[in-house]
Amino acid sequence: xxxxxxxxPSLSVQEGRISILNCDYTNxxxxxFLWYKKYPAEGPTFLISISSIKDKNEDGRFTVFxxxxxxxxxxxxxxxxxxxxAVYFCAARYxxxxxxxxxxxxxxxA
Amino acid sequence: xxxxxxxxxxxxxxxxxxxELRCDPISGHTALYWYxxxxxxxxxxxxxxxxxxxxxxxxxxxxxFFAVRPEGSVSTLKxxxxxxxxxAVYLCASSSVANNEQFFGPxxxxxxx
Numbered sequence: 643x644x645x646x647x648x649x650x651p652s653l654s655v656q657e658g659r660i661s662i663l664n665c666d667y668t669n670x671x672x673x674x675f676l677w678y679k680k681y682p683a684e685g686p687t688f689l690i691s692i693s694s695i696k697d698k699n700e701d702g703r704f705t706v707f708x709x710x711x712x713x714x715x716x717x718x719x720x721x722x723x724x725x726x727x728a729v730y731f732c733a734a735r736y737x738x739x740x741x742x743x744x745x746x747x748x749x750x751x752a
Numbered sequence: 753x754x755x756x757x758x759x760x761x762x763x764x765x766x767x768x769x770x771x772e773l774r775c776d777p778i779s780g781h782t783a784l785y786w787y788x789x790x791x792x793x794x795x796x797x798x799x800x801x802x803x804x805x806x807x808x809x810x811x812x813x814x815x816x817f818f819a820v821r822p823e824g825s826v827s828t829l830k831x832x833x834x835x836x837x838x839x840a841v842y843l844c845a846s847s848s849v850a851n852n853e854q855f856f857g858p859x860x861x862x863x864x865x
Contacts, residue, residue: 744792
């Protein structure tokens with residue numbers, strides 16, 4: 643069963659504009675949410691996270707928003723840069739176990 | 753090493769063969785995880801080690817899959833009688849303790865012909 647869903651497989655955005663990635667989850671027991679970034683032939687690298695008791699966390703160009711009632715989170719990247727082109731995975735944690743979405747491939751156009 | 757390493761980076765095998773995939777976690781990390789990423793999917797949890805013991809192997813798909821971590825550091829994922837459906841990227845991650853940030857290795861791409 644897919645407990646974490648990323649419904650947009652791809653996103654194309656112009657350099658300097660905002661990228662918005664969305665993620666939905668079903669399990670209300672998740673207590674921590676994370677975004678990972680992945681380049682080809684590399685493992686996922688941690689980008690930003692948010693605890694279930696918060697609704698926003700910001701780190702430089704990256705902001706994650708959590709809407710617990712809707713079981714929805716989003717990642718905002720602003721401004722988008724060419725180096726942001728990668729696959730982004732949303733993940734949710736219960737205890738030590740991470741459940742991942744299928745990923746969104748972001749392409750930043752010059 | 754500075755990060756999690758996995759060997760081999762690529763493995764091609766024939767249906768029915770046995771394979772071993774190795775993971776070297778970050779030094780001092782007590783928690784180790786294996787995930788499998790099939791084409792077009794996100795990583796899926798397979799097994800979690802705390803020290804030498806498998807604390808949770810609920811993600812292993814069947815009894816052809818087995819993993820060990822005999823000295824609490826390096827781990828080996830073993831797959832018997834491989835099937836074409838086993839083809840995927842196998843990712844290893846480690847964390848200093850459970851619930852802390854997981855650091856991923858580059859993965860082993862397994863292809864079963």
